[in-house]
Amino acid sequence: MDDRIREHATVLVDWSARVEAGDNVVLSVGPDAHELAVAVAERLGERGANLLATYGSGEITRAYLHAHDAQDREFSEDPSHERALLEETDVYLSLGGDRNTSATADVPGDVRSGYRRARSEIREARYDTRWVSTAHPTRALAQQADMAYAEYQDFAYDAILRDWESLADEMARMKELLDDGSAVRLVSEGTDLTMRIDGRTAVNSAASVAYDSHNLPSGEVFTAPAGTEGEVTFDVPMTLRGETVRNVRLEFADGDVVDYDADQGASVIGDILDADDGARRLGELGIGMNRGIDRYTDNILFDEKMGDTVHLALGRAYDACLPAGESGNDSAVHVDMITDVSENSRLEIDGEVVQQNGRFRWEGDSDAE
Amino acid sequence: MDDRIREHATVLVDWSARVEAGDNVVLSVGPDAHELAVAVAERLGERGANLLATYGSGEITRAYLHAHDAQDREFSEDPSHERALLEETDVYLSLGGDRNTSATADVPGDVRSGYRRARSEIREARYDTRWVSTAHPTRALAQQADMAYAEYQDFAYDAILRDWESLADEMARMKELLDDGSAVRLVSEGTDLTMRIDGRTAVNSAASVAYDSHNLPSGEVFTAPAGTEGEVTFDVPMTLRGETVRNVRLEFADGDVVDYDADQGASVIGDILDADDGARRLGELGIGMNRGIDRYTDNILFDEKMGDTVHLALGRAYDACLPAGESGNDSAVHVDMITDVSENSRLEIDGEVVQQNGRFRWEGDSDAE
Structure with a gap:
């Protein structure tokens, strides 16, 4: 063996x-x-x-x-x-x-x-x-x-097989920023999206139940957004339910998907959105921080953890992100989709840029072209 | 497929x-x-x-x-x-x-x-x-x-893939003989064993829970014997717990194994007998009647059902053979061993020969050599 x-x-x-x-x-x-x-x-x-x-x-x-x-x-x-x-x-x-x-x-x-x-x-x-x-x-x-x-x-x-304790320490910085913030804005090509995160608790997903993290590998920080407004383009291709989807675009108003489109696989997205009411709202905003993952492999377990990516999930929210006793968005589905933030992109929390072109604030100036 | x-x-x-x-x-x-x-x-x-x-x-x-x-x-x-x-x-x-x-x-x-x-x-x-x-x-x-x-x-x-209903009809004859009988005697080379079966109910094991039968394939009639006396030789070789056993001989007195021996694998038999008290007593006497099984394959699921064989199990008895509410021999083990009865052998119930050299009474005269 x-x-x-x-x-x-x-x-x-x-x-x-x-x-x-x-x-x-x-x-x-x-x-x-x-x-x-x-x-x-x-x-x-x-x-x-x-x-x-x-x-x-x-x-x-x-x-x-x-x-x-x-x-x-x-x-x-x-x-x-x-x-x-x-x-x-x-x-x-x-x-x-x-x-x-x-x-x-x-x-x-x-x-x-x-x-x-x-x-x-x-x-x-x-x-x-x-x-x-x-x-x-x-x-x-x-x-x-x-x-x-x-x-x-x-x-x-x-x-x-990473040094999970050390990655957990780095991710704690992002968790603190999200926990203290009220609104997140994601800007990239085809994307300008705002989400409310006040009152929500981010999960430092360090691949251990001790961190409320349930994936191995992990290496992301995620929270449960609300009141999503704007549009997003998921430019990382993936296979959903056996079909390839490419450049899925979602438009949100007051938290709900009001329009959708894709270069390929739009009908799969339609099926997912029709699953139930909660399937039209976001259950997760996640920031990929596992730099041991250096390429897309069309497997969400790995792709969503990759450094220089942000992902959003339609459907169910994790209770760990909500105040004790409260439940977040409920749905039978939880479908993650990913956008590349390595170029021409920024992530803002309450107006402050925390990640630009993939580099986090604590890593010094971004190497924007 | x-x-x-x-x-x-x-x-x-x-x-x-x-x-x-x-x-x-x-x-x-x-x-x-x-x-x-x-x-x-x-x-x-x-x-x-x-x-x-x-x-x-x-x-x-x-x-x-x-x-x-x-x-x-x-x-x-x-x-x-x-x-x-x-x-x-x-x-x-x-x-x-x-x-x-x-x-x-x-x-x-x-x-x-x-x-x-x-x-x-x-x-x-x-x-x-x-x-x-x-x-x-x-x-x-x-x-x-x-x-x-x-x-x-x-x-x-x-x-x-047999005609299970038709086999069930034939096996019903053997069940009736066993249900009505008080004592069984099995005589063959190296074997002369008597067992009491009064008050016990035989199972017409026709590969269906509707017959209290839990193996597929099946094709045997079995009951739970008691008070076993005499000696038996299991001349069908088999693998038990990864080891080959050959010509296992057991000697019984008042229901319990009092001596054992084997040409090969005696230590496995010793381990089984030492599992618990019930492992030294018989839990099953079974008569193989599935003539679709025409050779030994060192797999008890098939071997014990083969026509022209009788098998006995050390250990646990099936409740279906006991009067309602009563339990038979209890043990953590149930280990079947098989003896060939196609030649020089007979099975008697209350002194009457019901099978000789593999042929059942209702099949006419045996073709003994």
Whole structure:
């Protein structure tokens, strides 16, 4: 076994999920994430945690959904057995690793949305655990990234095996700026957007539940915006639900999307916006700060953390960003889209520039051309 | 996809597990059982059942157990999240399909037994569902059977895709004989064993929960014997816990094993007998009646159902064989071993020969040499 697989497992179990003896752990294993799952099982045995492995396969989901749909049946309620499992679960570790990243591409959007809606209680129960999503570098992910397999492994482990404590210290600066601010303005080519963030708490997403952070890799600071006004262009291409989207443009008024457009894949965006009311509002504003990620790989888990990018998500907000007891934007969807801020761009908080052409204020003058 | 995979899924879901709309189903998927899992998911979607897939991998279990053991930690209690899941589960479908049938071969017997003991409530909860164990014909199983892959697929589907209703009718005759009988005597080379069966109910194991039968393939009639006396030789070689055992001989007095021996693998038998008190008593007497199974393949799921064989299990008895409310022999283990009865053998119930040299009474005179 590649030593990096064992290191990945150790970071996941100890730094990210803070697993302790007696914890009830669910390990969701993608079909090609087997090796990472074995390494994680080893760590869990060492820590004295209880392990149940589930199987996360897009092909199984697709077969189930197509057949279910063909019977013209509604998804009436969430499965109580899965909910009972999650209600007794302390730690949920998702090891992504499908053999085909487009495995569910031909499932109609309305079927997908109906299934997600029916599973909202399941999702809430999972969010109530110390959950962490990571990905095992697979050949399918390498292909999606347009990279050779060994090249992709190097890329992925550079992003995952970082000095997380040191990155957390740097990100704390951005969190402080956002926590103290009232309004954010993002200006770039095709983008001039303002969002209110007063009363919201930013998450220093340092790849650990101890930081309210649930992705490995992470390396972003995010908050839950409100009252969005203006327009934004997402110039980083990506695959959403099996389809490529390019240059998605959204226009907002009083928090809601009032118009949308894209050079490619506009219908996917339309499907997402139609999922429910919350899908037309932003749930997240995130600032990518993981400079171990140096290229787009068409995988949101990595792309949104990349330095010199900002991303926004339609749909669900994370409770961690809201005052205690309050919930933010609610939706069955959470769809991130990314804009490159390395050139001709600036991010302002209450009128002060905090990032220009990718460089943060504390890094000194920007090297604007 | 091979049509037979879809047929296998249909038999499993409809004939074996009697899945209905709204059922909470757990689908345990072996690493190489993916294709069968996809076919089963399709059926479950059609039926409107709720699906949660778990991952059944010997390598994960091995990694967990070795690491757990290295910490010198006791398995103190069963994981409450897995128990909660099973308590809300209607149907548990296990699709065996590991990539290496010896994946857990180097886990010490005491670690294995400790783990099984700690999971007794989990096991009980699973037995309270409409559970069915089947196997996807894999390359690992072909190798274990000493067969080519395509040859093994033909073998497996011959055993699985049978006319189960017609076999159930034939097996009903044997069930009646056992239900009405008080004592069974098995005589063969190296075997002269008597068991009491009065008050016990035989199971017509026709591969369906509707018959209290939980294996696919099945094709055996079994009951729970008591007060075993005499000696038995299991002349069908098999792999137990990763080791080959040959010609295991057990000597019984008043129901308990008082001596044991084997041409090969005696220490494995010793480990099993030491698991707990119940492991020294028989939990099952079974008569193989599936003539679609025409050779040994070193896989108990198939071997014990083969025509012209009788098998006995050390350990746990099935409640279905006991009067309502009573439990039979209790143990954390259930280990089947098989004896060939095609030659020089007879099975008597209350002194009457019901099977001689493999032929049942209702099949006319035996062709004894």
